[in-house]
Amino acid sequence: MSHSDAILDRLMSLHPKVIDLSLDRMERLLAALGHPERAIPPVIHIAGTNGKGSTLAMIRAGLEAGGARVHAYTSPHLARFHERIRLAGTLIAEADLAAALEECETANRGLPITYFEITTAAAFLAFSRVPADVTLLEVGLGGRLDATNVIAAPELTVITPVSIDHTQFLGDTLPLIAAEKAGIIKPRIPCVVGPQEDAALRVIEARASGLTAPLFVHGQHWHVAPERDGIVFQDETGLWDLPAPSLIGPHQIGNAGTALAALRMLGATHDQARAAVTRAEWPARMQRLAHGKLIRAAGQQAELWLDGGHNPAGGRALAQTLAALPPRPTHLVCGMLNTKDVAGYLRALAPHVESLTAIDIPDEPNTLPAADTARLAREAGIPARTATDTTAAVAGIAQTEPAARILVCGSLYLAGRVLRENG
Known part of the structure; x- marks a missing residue:
């Protein structure tokens, strides 16, 4: 067992008896750590039920093709915990992970906290110490009360398709779940919205309108479609004619569109768009x-x-x-x-x-x-x-x-x- 695995095992024992989704524990710990979340590179915050990881992988491939150094936070991991934290393009080293986890454990002083909360704090700590241009942050569960939702002013928010899942925490209807995901929308910060059912989209639009957050919505402001053996992405700026996504499956066209819409907002070039769809890798998705x-x-x-x-x-x-x-x-x-x-x-x-x-x-x-x-x-x-x-x-x-x-x-x-x- 590695040093970080031993610490992760210890952190499991701090888990609250009941998971009440709340940001109180997270805010307490981040304050004790000196607010590392305020010192990380500009954040792109991604919520949704399906396609978050694939969309993040494509945004990352596009940004890195343009020379950007990209931090990324994803969950869950597949083979080892280190996969969750990528520092300027590289998976976190064992020594850095163990150090960040130990620092969070000390600052938490044995108080109740969930595994996801304390490991998210460790990710923020690691991100705050390594220079990068962008931080891609994937929501763990829901959005509104997710441990990642402590970033007051992200550069951009993204909502991938919303469907019914985690009903014990998020509610059992599409509008209730969409309201939780829409909780990442911030005042006046643009939000890219992937393909949605109408019931979910109405909730997202209402939330954005209340916060005067500009929306960039699939089917309204941008479109993506298969064409011959590739895809075409189009918005008011123009058209990108691109190869088919390297990630397999028809649903990846919608995910690619969402990633391309985000990259468009970030000023990406046609070459970056091409890299986004052809170079993304995301294991265990077909x-x-x-x-x-x-x-x-x-x-x-x-x-x-x-x-x-x-x-x-x-x-x-x-x-x-x-x-x-x-x-x-x-x-x-x-x-x-x-x-x-x-x-x-x-x-x-x-x-x-x-x-x-x-x-x-x-x-x-x-x-x-x-x-x-x-x-x-x-x-x-x-x-x-x-x-x-x-x-x-x-x-x-x-x-x-x-x-x-x-x-x-x-x-x-x-x-x-x-x-x-x-x-």
């Missing part, structure tokens, strides 16, 4: 695996894919992606959390897959038992069975269908586990 022990279990003829989407909108995006790929019998290996709308996720995928093998997510207390996942799959019309682990599931599918398309899916926690174990 990622094709090419080596490792799972490939050996799958055999030479199979295709092996990994995706971390986990809510009904993620299921629909995945279904569209599968529909757009060359036809091939598709079999799922699926592990999900018991906090998710599993039935909604699986219903979207049912028409596109031949079978599902359900597994528990290893070492995850909130895993949905494999037998329950399999039952819900059958109710959605997908033939299903269970397996002891990912490798056994993949090998079982390959045995009956050697040329299968095998997709490991259902949770970012499962995706991270696969990436770690697969090597």
Whole structure:
């Protein structure tokens, strides 16, 4: 176990008995640290239910192509915590991470605080000490009361598509959830809005209007569409004719549009726009695996894919992606959390897959038992069975269908586990 892992384990024990979403603990800790959040490079703050990470990755690729040094904060991590904090383009070093976490632990004095709050404070501390031109900040949960929402005057806010997720914290209707996401909008600060359902857009527009924040809205102020084998982005400034996004799936066109709209507001060039869509990398979003022990279990003829989407909108995006790929019998290996709308996720995928093998997510207390996942799959019309682990599931599918398309899916926690174990 690394030094930073040991500190992260200790910080878990400070967790409040009940998570009340509030900024009080965060503000107390930041004051004790001397307000590092006020000393970080200009912030682009990104909220939304789906597509935050992909959109951030594309904005980062575009900015870096223009020579900018970019800090980035994302969550959750897949293989190791360091992935969450990128300092001027490079993942945070172990020594820097351990130092920032220890400083936050000392300043917090053993008081209740969530894991996300104290690690976000550590990210701000690290960002305040390394020179950069821009900070890309991804919201963890919601927006209004998220630990990242302590930045009083960001350069730009961005809201990616809003859908129903985390209902236990954010409310169970689209307008309620959109109100939480719109909580990142700040007075007179421009906000880029990705593709939205009308009910969500109305809430975002009302919030922006009350704060006189200029909106740059998909379908009104900017448009993006597939064209031949690329995409076209258009706004009142003009048109960008670009290659297809390197991130796979039709939903990535909307994410690309959102990233391009943000880059346009930041004065990006056509070359930067091109880099945004072609150079972005974002693991476990319809990622094709090419080596490792799972490939050996799958055999030479199979295709092996990994995706971390986990809510009904993620299921629909995945279904569209599968529909757009060359036809091939598709079999799922699926592990999900018991906090998710599993039935909604699986219903979207049912028409596109031949079978599902359900597994528990290893070492995850909130895993949905494999037998329950399999039952819900059958109710959605997908033939299903269970397996002891990912490798056994993949090998079982390959045995009956050697040329299968095998997709490991259902949770970012499962995706991270696969990436770690697969090597």
